[in-house]
Amino acid sequence: MSGILNSSIGRKFAMALSALFLMIFILQHFAINILSVFSPDTFNDVSHFMGTFWVIQYLLQPVLIFGVIFHFVMGFVLEIKNNKARAVSYTKNNPSGNSTWMSRNMIWSGGFILVFLIIHFIDFWIPEINTKYIAGDMSGLINPEIADSGYRYHEELVHKFEPIWRVALYCIGFIFLALHLLHGFNSSFQSIGANNKYTKGLKGFAKVYSIGVPLGFIFIALFHHFNH
Amino acid sequence: MMNLTLKIWRQKNASDKGKMMDYALSDVSPDMSFLEMLDVLNQELIEKGEEPVAFDHDCREGICGTCSLYINGRAHGPETKITACQLHMRSFNDGDTIYIEPWRAKAFPVVKDLIVDRSAFDRIQQAGGFISVNTSGNTQDANAIPIEKEHADKAFDAATCIGCGACVASCKNSSAMLFVGAKVSQFALLPQGQVEATDRVLNMVKQMDEEGFGNCTNTGACEVECPKGISLENIARMNQEYLKASLKG
Numbered sequence: 489m490s491g492i493l494n495s496s497i498g499r500k501f502a503m504a505l506s507a508l509f510l511m512i513f514i515l516q517h518f519a520i521n522i523l524s525v526f527s528p529d530t531f532n533d534v535s536h537f538m539g540t541f542w543v544i545q546y547l548l549q550p551v552l553i554f555g556v557i558f559h560f561v562m563g564f565v566l567e568i569k570n571n572k573a574r575a576v577s578y579t580k581n582n583p584s585g586n587s588t589w590m591s592r593n594m595i596w597s598g599g600f601i602l603v604f605l606i607i608h609f610i611d612f613w614i615p616e617i618n619t620k621y622i623a624g625d626m627s628g629l630i631n632p633e634i635a636d637s638g639y640r641y642h643e644e645l646v647h648k649f650e651p652i653w654r655v656a657l658y659c660i661g662f663i664f665l666a667l668h669l670l671h672g673f674n675s676s677f678q679s680i681g682a683n684n685k686y687t688k689g690l691k692g693f694a695k696v697y698s699i700g701v702p703l704g705f706i707f708i709a710l711f712h713h714f715n716h
Numbered sequence: 717m718m719n720l721t722l723k724i725w726r727q728k729n730a731s732d733k734g735k736m737m738d739y740a741l742s743d744v745s746p747d748m749s750f751l752e753m754l755d756v757l758n759q760e761l762i763e764k765g766e767e768p769v770a771f772d773h774d775c776r777e778g779i780c781g782t783c784s785l786y787i788n789g790r791a792h793g794p795e796t797k798i799t800a801c802q803l804h805m806r807s808f809n810d811g812d813t814i815y816i817e818p819w820r821a822k823a824f825p826v827v828k829d830l831i832v833d834r835s836a837f838d839r840i841q842q843a844g845g846f847i848s849v850n851t852s853g854n855t856q857d858a859n860a861i862p863i864e865k866e867h868a869d870k871a872f873d874a875a876t877c878i879g880c881g882a883c884v885a886s887c888k889n890s891s892a893m894l895f896v897g898a899k900v901s902q903f904a905l906l907p908q909g910q911v912e913a914t915d916r917v918l919n920m921v922k923q924m925d926e927e928g929f930g931n932c933t934n935t936g937a938c939e940v941e942c943p944k945g946i947s948l949e950n951i952a953r954m955n956q957e958y959l960k961a962s963l964k965g
Contacts (some may be wrong), residue, residue: 496893496931497921497958566931570889573930575822579736580815581721581791583888586940592888594933675934681956683949 494510499566504679506559510709511697513552514665518701521708524645534637536628539616539641558603567595590671597668602663611648649712658709660703718744718810719786722757723815724769725828730833736815745798746806750793750952751776751783753805761769770829776801778943781878784885786817791882791941798817801879807885819881821890823927837879837895843923846900847908858908867905873903876944883938883946889930896924897950905955914961921958922940 492498520538522532538544583592590597595602631637649655673694692715719742727734731898741757748756751773758768774782783800787793793803808814809867817828824832864869875898883894900917909916932951939948 492962494923495953495958496891496925496929497964498962499931501955501959566933570933572929573890573928574820574821574888576820578786578789578817578820579725580789580817583937585790585794586886586937587888587935591933591935671934678934678948678952679932679955681952681959683952691775 494541500679501563503559503562503566504676506555507676508680509551509555510559510675511669512604514701515697516592518704521645522704524642525708525711528642531645532641535641539620539628539713540626556605560598562616563595563598573685584588588671590667591675594668596670597664600664601661601668605665608661609658613653646712646716649709650716652713655709655713661664665705666698668703669702670695681706717742718746718805718808718812720744720753720808720811721813722774722816724830725826726769726829728816729828730825731905744805746804746808748805749776749801750787750803751801758913762897770827770831772831773801778802781880781943784819784832784881786819786885788815791819791885792880792943793945796940797943797945798850799878803944815847819885821881821884821929823892823929824881824888824891824965834881835890837881839895839927840892840920841879841899844912844919845903847903847912849908858959861905863909870949871902871905872945874898874905874964876952877902877942877946878944880907881944882943884929884939886930886937887930888935888937891932891938892924892927892929893951893954894933894946894948895933895941896920897952897954898946900949900957904953905964913957914964916948917957917961918965920952937953 493699501590520531520534523534627631628639628641629635629637630643649658674687674691677683682690682706718741721820722739722741723736724733724739726737729877739761741753741760744756745755747920751771754769754771761768772782772784772885774780776783778799778801781799783790783792785800787800792798792800794807795803818824818830819832819834821832823836823908827833871952877895877898879895884890887894900920903916923958934948934951936948939946
């Protein structure tokens with residue numbers, strides 16, 4: 489068991505596990521966000537629960553942050569190592585004849601997702617941490633001094649999607665996420681050794697997930713921009 | 717008959733920097749194999765007093781895996797499931813420019829021109845690509861050992877790997893996982909391979925990493941370019957075997 493992370497397969501396995509964890513997170517994030525379209529009150533209740541329940545805040549949130557950082561750092565480390573494995577490039581190469589653009593450019597789609605995530609953190613996560621843990625307001629209310637002022641989460645979300653530049657940025661970010669997932673979803677299962685009779689069905693589900701979930705996030709951004 | 721422009725990698729020896737050089741070749745028959753076309757070129761070069769192009773070849777019938785040419789940006793050329801010796805000039809057109817390069821990988825250093833040193837594959841095989849059988853006269857008949865048909869077929873498919881290195885050459889990461897996956901799988905699927913299964917996969921992967929091959933990112937290029945159609949399923953099986961062995965070890 490020792491040194492497994494120093495081996496090429498061990499690193500692959502770790503990369504795949506972090507990817508599977510992040511894909512589950514993205515799905516639950518989408519499931520909550522889509523509530524903002526159909527039921528603002530439910531969205532507010534769920535957001536407040538997610539933002540204040542200690543298991544999520546103090547246990548799952550650090551795991552998520554570690555997972556995100558690990559996935560990105562390992563991705564860049566592997567890219568550097570892989571580039572070293574071919575010291576001289578081909579004069580003429582035709583990779584499109586044997587592989588997809590998405591599979592060959594995970595570092596680029598991942599890089600753009602990283603830029604998007606940094607902006608997303610500055611936009612949502614840091615103000616949220618500031619409100620709850622620096623200003624000390626755990627009430628989740630629009631006006632903490634008025635008990636029936638209602639939760640602030642839906643209002644904040646709608647407000648964030650007013651500027652068109654932010655909506656455009658989110659659309660671009662999620663297009664890159666779709667491109668990343670179109671290869672990454674199946675790749676993560678292959679890396680953990682799951683290539684069997686279920687692979688064909690899994691590939692179909694991967695396409696639905698990889699296009700459907702990012703498209704759903706884009707829909708949410710556009711919906712709030714044009715409806716409020 | 718075709719007239720071609722050939723752009724060929726020329727490199728005097730392992731320490732030479734090397735460069736692409738242009739050669740015009742006329743009256744090429746579409747019925748020639750690609751290697752016969754290179755033979756004709758070399759004959760012309762010899763007659764002109766120039767150094768012929770060094771390239772690997774042996775059986776010339778797609779069995780030995782020796783021919784290792786990267787032709788117009790693809791391992792073994794534009795067709796699939798064939799080696800360079802099985803490629804014919806009818807796959808090209810009159811007036812074409814054809815790029816011919818050696819496999820490119822840090823673990824496959826160029827020896828001369830289009831010849832690369834693939835002994836890294838031999839060392840991986842030596843690290844565990846075998847079974848220990850008592851050959852003192854009381855060896856059990858392999859046919860007496862029942863093997864599930866599906867496993868026997870998959871083991872045979874894996875064993876058809878000829879170790880040509882097209883997987884490494886095609887992979888953007890110069891990964892050797894299709895080769896090692898096939899070699900691990902052919903034993904992992906059979907009862908004879910179980911005794912040394914743990915050490916085999918650990919040692920072969922360790923050797924693969926030490927040779928400087930890159931990490932597999934599952935692009936699938938290796939599977940497409942493999943002349944024997946070795947499936948990515950073999951890499952997944954190797955990953956499973958490796959994880960099982962790591963937990964045991």
